Amino acid sequence: MPLFRSIALALVVASAATSSPATAQSPSSDSTAALLSDLIRVNTSSPPGNTRGIAELLAPRFKAAGFDVKIIPTPDTGKAIIIARLKGDGTKRPVLLAAHADVVGVERDKWTVDPFAGVEKDGHVYGRGAIDFKGGMAVFARAAMMLAEQKVPLARDVIFLAEADEEGGGGYGTNWLAKEHWSDIDAEFALNEGGWIMKGDDGRVRYVSISTADKLSIPLTLTAHGTSTHSSMPRPDNAIFSLSRAMSKLSYYETPLNITPSTRDFFTALSRTSKPPMSGYYRDLVGSDPARARRADSVVSRDPLLHALIRNTIAPTIIAGGFRVNVIPGSAQATVNVRLIPGSDPAAIVRDVARVIRDSTIELSIGSRVYEPAPESPRTTDLYRALERAARATFPGAEVTPYLFQAGTDAGAWRSKGVPVYGIYPYPIDPDELTRMHGNDEKVSVASLEQGVAMIYRTLVDVAGKK
Numbered sequence: 001m002p003l004f005r006s007i008a009l010a011l012v013v014a015s016a017a018t019s020s021p022a023t024a025q026s027p028s029s030d031s032t033a034a035l036l037s038d039l040i041r042v043n044t045s046s047p048p049g050n051t052r053g054i055a056e057l058l059a060p061r062f063k064a065a066g067f068d069v070k071i072i073p074t075p076d077t078g079k080a081i082i083i084a085r086l087k088g089d090g091t092k093r094p095v096l097l098a099a100h101a102d103v104v105g106v107e108r109d110k111w112t113v114d115p116f117a118g119v120e121k122d123g124h125v126y127g128r129g130a131i132d133f134k135g136g137m138a139v140f141a142r143a144a145m146m147l148a149e150q151k152v153p154l155a156r157d158v159i160f161l162a163e164a165d166e167e168g169g170g171g172y173g174t175n176w177l178a179k180e181h182w183s184d185i186d187a188e189f190a191l192n193e194g195g196w197i198m199k200g201d202d203g204r205v206r207y208v209s210i211s212t213a214d215k216l217s218i219p220l221t222l223t224a225h226g227t228s229t230h231s232s233m234p235r236p237d238n239a240i241f242s243l244s245r246a247m248s249k250l251s252y253y254e255t256p257l258n259i260t261p262s263t264r265d266f267f268t269a270l271s272r273t274s275k276p277p278m279s280g281y282y283r284d285l286v287g288s289d290p291a292r293a294r295r296a297d298s299v300v301s302r303d304p305l306l307h308a309l310i311r312n313t314i315a316p317t318i319i320a321g322g323f324r325v326n327v328i329p330g331s332a333q334a335t336v337n338v339r340l341i342p343g344s345d346p347a348a349i350v351r352d353v354a355r356v357i358r359d360s361t362i363e364l365s366i367g368s369r370v371y372e373p374a375p376e377s378p379r380t381t382d383l384y385r386a387l388e389r390a391a392r393a394t395f396p397g398a399e400v401t402p403y404l405f406q407a408g409t410d411a412g413a414w415r416s417k418g419v420p421v422y423g424i425y426p427y428p429i430d431p432d433e434l435t436r437m438h439g440n441d442e443k444v445s446v447a448s449l450e451q452g453v454a455m456i457y458r459t460l461v462d463v464a465g466k467k
């Protein structure tokens with residue numbers, strides 16, 4: 001869901017790479033756009049995020065294609081989850097394709113088409129979720145169904161999952177699913193939303209980024225205490241002043257660079273598709289000279305997205321204290337949203353904050369995690385390698401790079417159990433289309449959908465087909 005506009009633009013203006021659109025066509029290539037239109041017509045806006053209609057729409061289609069289909073109800077009757085399994089011979093463990101079925105809501109008056117009509121015009125399918133993530137769901141579903149249609153002999157099960165509650169609308173997302181129905185979604189590895197297949201103005205794919213990790217979001221609360229009393233007799237221990245001093249010190253603090261192997265590769269790819277001077281800064285940022293890296297950081301970090309990819313971030317989001325003009329409150333509180341690079345220790349950042357604010361009267365506490373901590377998924381698995389090969393074959397000349405997602409997805413349910421998850425929005429998009437995601441007139445091109453099916457089908461044949 002996040003907007004990678006700045007990166008996209010950097011790549012668009014700078015690249016001279018010579019990639020060309022895919023030539024591979026799927027045998028049933030006309031039906032992915034039609035399937036996406038059908039999925040968009042089931043309004044799953046969150047809240048409430050009622051996904052039962054998606055399960056009911058897909059179940060007969062998967063059954064007809066020869067899949068074992070299970071609809072999992074949730075305690076919220078509007079929400080259901082569909083799992084469709086195409087059996088392999090069991091010599092290898094399953095591969096899973098996960099797509100969230102809920103979408104964010106719309107500002108309907110700002111759309112030029114009905115966002116829930118699945119309109120196809122000018123070579124695009126329009127509608128809420130076209131990119132995030134019903135487009136991905138349609139691509140994953142078609143690619144999996146093609147395995148059945150082509151009778152590809154499989155060494156492992158291929159599991160398609162359409163899950164609920166990813167967009168923050170309730171408690172029946174993948175963590176719930178993993179807790180209640182793990183055996184149904186257990187796999188050797190999985191695909192989910194995440195990276196981008198980014199096009200330039202000329203329509204050619206510049207790069208394919210495959211996310212291997214998400215940052216971890218945790219709330220950190222700072223509580224200042226003081227004497228609660230009449231405001232006509234102020235004392236030095238005013239909680240609001242104490243908290244303000246601490247927050248002021250924190251505002252000048254910058255966390256150190258933390259470049260993961262994926263981030264290193266990502267900036268190397270960005271460097272190759274950018275013009276000077278930015279190409280040089282991207283290279284220096286991940287190079288071996290710390291002084292050059294620091295200088296590059298000061299330039300690259302002007303872009304808030306890139307800044308967030310290369311360090312833990314600290315952002316105050318809520319402040320509270322006091323209730324009337326003539327009472328000095330006994331406490332004041334600030335909530336800071338901390339976003340951690342995978343592998344960072346939450347306790348270490350609390351210690352950093354304590355050191356920066358230098359006030360032992362202020363209490364620091366970490367709240368419950370928004371997402372489970374999870375290790376970065378390795379690039380050595382058969383799935384990652386198959387995806388990389390398929391991306392290169394489908395989009396010749398494009399850079400293929402892993403990367404760290406600066407926000408969160410629902411992949412933590414698997415990654416936290418050691419199951420690698422790789423993220424991709426499986427269709428070439430351009431910066432304009434990217435800004436429409438979670439925005440108005442969201443759309444995806446019909447040709448991109450077919451290229452995505454070709455890429456994912458190739459990936460599945462490679463990773464799950466009998467050799």
Ligand SMILES: [Zn+2]
Nearest residue numbers: 001132133193
């Ligand atoms: Zn999404």
